[in-house]
Amino acid sequence: MSLLQAILIGCVAALTQLEGGWLGECKLREPIVTGFLVGLILGDVKQGLMIGATLQLMWMGATGIGPTAQLDIGTGGTIGTAVALLTGTGAESAILFGVPVAVIMQFLNTLLLSAYSGAMLVADRKIDELNFKSVNAVHYLCGFGTFLLYFGLTFIVMYFGNNMIEGIVNGLPAWMNAGLTGVAAILPCLGFALLLNIIMEKNLVPYFILGFIPAAYVGFDLTMVAIAAIAVAVAWIIFMLRQNEGTRAAAAASSVEDEWED
Template identity: 60%
Template sequence: MITLWQAVLIALVAVLTELDGNIFGENKMREPIVTGFLVGLILGDVTKGLVLGAQMQLMWMGATAIGPTAGLDIGTGGTVGAAVAIATGTGLESAIMFGVPVSVIMQFVNTLLMAAYSGVMLEADKAIEQLKITKLTALHWMCVLLSAIKTFVLIFMLMYLGGDLIDAIVGGLPDWVSSGLNGIAALLPCLGFALLMSIIMDGSMWPYFILGFVPAAFVGFDLNMVGMAAVAVAIALIIWQIRSEQQVVAAQTVAVADDDEWED
């Protein structure tokens, strides 16, 4: 059972994830590994909070908003997921069951709020044109305060007023649902890695990926022929890339020199 003050503190952690990236800069306070630790500290089980945070971090590694694609509110989702799992004495399956829907719903609420702020932006434009800095500052902090209040109220109500409902839902889960959620928990980290790699990887990065993967894969084990061959291939690819770039530069230099001769 989550107490009143625990619900308040958990809601403040969710507010912290809302403000991170907006007024605090990009400090990664919204990441599940951070919120899991903070929630574990509040609920008296830091170890479990860190473990849950790390598991959800793997799951959400690739949850990145690109262009017009809406991402997930992983800050509130990770906070709520860790809180529910610790409070009910369950594991990652409960964190996923509550964290993922909350992250989707909160992202939808955030989108509605951003749309509502479009009217405020018109007033901000007018304040800039009229050089009313005080008014512009007030509009900015008004939006920040509304966003913080929105997150605090929703998460507090869920944590404190919905505690009995959460306990009833978790306690009433049949075995096949728990097994299915455990299966999803095992697959989602793989999906997170795949999404992340599809975003950041291109052909030129593969040698460096291999050089980073091999030491991690052989920690605590002797490096065998497969690992040495992989490192050799990565080094060969890097040398080939460097020489290819040098040839391109040399060709461009010759082309520029030829153009200069024609001009003379």
């Protein structure tokens, strides 16, 4: 990896930390976006997008709710995709390095925010004094500090740890590579399951089935299982429609009875 490539990848990882604070919710931290950018930097946009999409499927259900800390998918996806492209491997290497990095960097982010608590006290004091220029200075100072920290760590890993990363990947035994390939296939399913656990409702299940069947059988002949699933989904939708009609009819009849009583 060249010096310029390491600098640019460090900038991508650092910019993912400024989303929400400086850049708004522009989705820069999403693996499919960082995968495209890393692929553009390393000269393989197609493979970068494919690896980023796999990580996106894996992490799309990883949502921070309330006080629960969210994984640092921005840095994890950036470094994971870069490692996979540099070593010429697939999503299994991206997962091997991306997942631990996402966990470690989230702990680092927690420590960083704790360190910024002192700066927040200064900002509160400046607000009481109506000194808004100093408040802005604190805001930008914290942002630059976050950028430099994440840029520096990512740059060091990419530029100085390149040979070590290649040695780790090339030194993995065949059984571990096979296991990582299996994990790379299973984890996107886990990501969907986590997402569905949050948003899925009973009334949406038949529509999910109707969407899943074409996606699963594109390029293949439909089996009896697929045809039966489609039939169940259609019957379920018809049942829900008739149930809703019965509910509306009962409500209308009740309304008419109330009018007659009046």
